[in-house]
Amino acid sequence: MNKTYHYDKENEWILARAYVPFQIMNQVFSPNEALKNGTLFPELYRPYELKPNKGYGGAYYG
Amino acid sequence: MDREQKRLLKEIMEISFVLVETSLYLDTHPNDQRALSLHNTYSQKYSELISQYENRYGLITNTGISGYPWNYINDPWPWEINFDIS
Numbered sequence: 001m002n003k004t005y006h007y008d009k010e011n012e013w014i015l016a017r018a019y020v021p022f023q024i025m026n027q028v029f030s031p032n033e034a035l036k037n038g039t040l041f042p043e044l045y046r047p048y049e050l051k052p053n054k055g056y057g058g059a060y061y062g
Numbered sequence: 063m064d065r066e067q068k069r070l071l072k073e074i075m076e077i078s079f080v081l082v083e084t085s086l087y088l089d090t091h092p093n094d095q096r097a098l099s100l101h102n103t104y105s106q107k108y109s110e111l112i113s114q115y116e117n118r119y120g121l122i123t124n125t126g127i128s129g130y131p132w133n134y135i136n137d138p139w140p141w142e143i144n145f146d147i148s
Contacts, residue, residue, distance in 0.1 A: 025087060025097050031076035031104075040083035 063138050070115050072145070074122070077108045 027042055034040040037047075084101035091097055116126055120133030128134060 023087070023091075025091070025094060028100065031073070031080045034083065035076045035079045040080055041087075 063143060067115075067119055068143070068145070070111065070118075071143070074108070074111050074115060077104055077111060080104050081108060 023041070023043065025041065028034070028040050029037060029042060029045075037045050039045050081101065081104055084097060084104065087097050088094065088101060112122060115122055120136040121128050124134055126134075
């Protein structure tokens with residue numbers, strides 16, 4: 001048995017599935033803004049914002 | 063490196079990045095006509111900027127046509143450029 005997933009057949013748990021919405025281009029940044037923002041597409045522009053450290057590993061950016 | 067050369071180089075980098083974005087988008091959306099025309103417009107612009115730059119300042123890539131003497135080695139090297147002053 002695969003111990004990593006702890007997949008229990010009797011409980012019929014469903015494994016995770018990835019879902020990615022299909023992008024449709026609308027407005028775009030100017031070349032100058034695009035290079036600064038790291039993307040041409042406003043819908044993909046998500047700048048990192050440092051959240052206060054919660055005291056355990058890693059931080060949530062979103 | 064004068065202001066105008068730096069400005070041109072920056073613009074080339076900007077357009078070049080837009081082309082990365084449009085081409086990646088088109089890889090998954092080959093039938094998006096607006097995206098395609100955006101790409102082609104910037105591609106045209108890119109060629110113009112490259113020839114403009116190379117005519118004035120020498121080759122920007124090793125594949126170009128150089129006057130005498132070979133001008134790909136002209137200063138400054140990329141890491142010697144201070145882009146802070148725009």
